[in-house]
Amino acid sequence: NAMGELPRHAFVPHLHRLRAYHDGPLPLGQGQTISQPYIVAHMTELLMLRGEERVLEIGTGSGYQAAILSRLAGEVITLERHRKLARKAGKLLNRLNIGNVRVILADGSVGYPAEAPYDAILGTAAAPAVPPKLLRQLADGGRMVMPVGGRGQQRIERWQRKGNNFERERLTAVSFVPMRGRRGWDKRDWK
Secondary structure, three states: OHHHHOOHHHHOOHHHHHHOOOOOOEEEEOOEEEOOHHHHHHHHHHOOOOOOOEEEEEOOOOOHHHHHHHOOOOEEEEEEOOHHHHHHHHHHHHHOOOOOEEEEEOOHHHOOHHHOOEEEEEEOOEEOOOOHHHHHOEEEEEEEEEEEEEOOEEEEEEEEEEOOEEEEEEEEEEOOOEOEOOOOEOHHHHO
16 A cells, blocks of 8 residues: 555656656666665565554665655654765655655664664665664664675565564565665675
């Protein structure tokens, strides 16, 4: 229902609007993409949201994934490292009257400890390994979903916090853009 309610084409650059509803990723500029609808739905479902959660999203991009999360959670904080994308996504979310999402310009690879803990964390870029700082920002019982692996292919991993322990599941094979930042990939490593 959340995906049916939101106009995906509004989150896609004009050049690619005719392909907005095709099940494939599309370029956004700044070397970023909007994920294919299937993957957006799959990763969202893996978070197992019930409606009141505080969710941290790593990688705002166009704001589409954050908009989907806004329909299924109480509050969404989304981090974007590209000023242009953050500004554009924030304006679009406001124009669509999505009031429970905050777009913050920040290095998502280290999360946003000022607002932790989070019931759920969703990474929308590939990390070489799950950043421990993100795991520590999960609330007890919280879940994190993120693509993890090398260039070209990763696996979606779901982590769940149980006290001081974390359980990991390795799931779907995917291919995402790299997570940049202090706990992400260096440009030299992703050529």
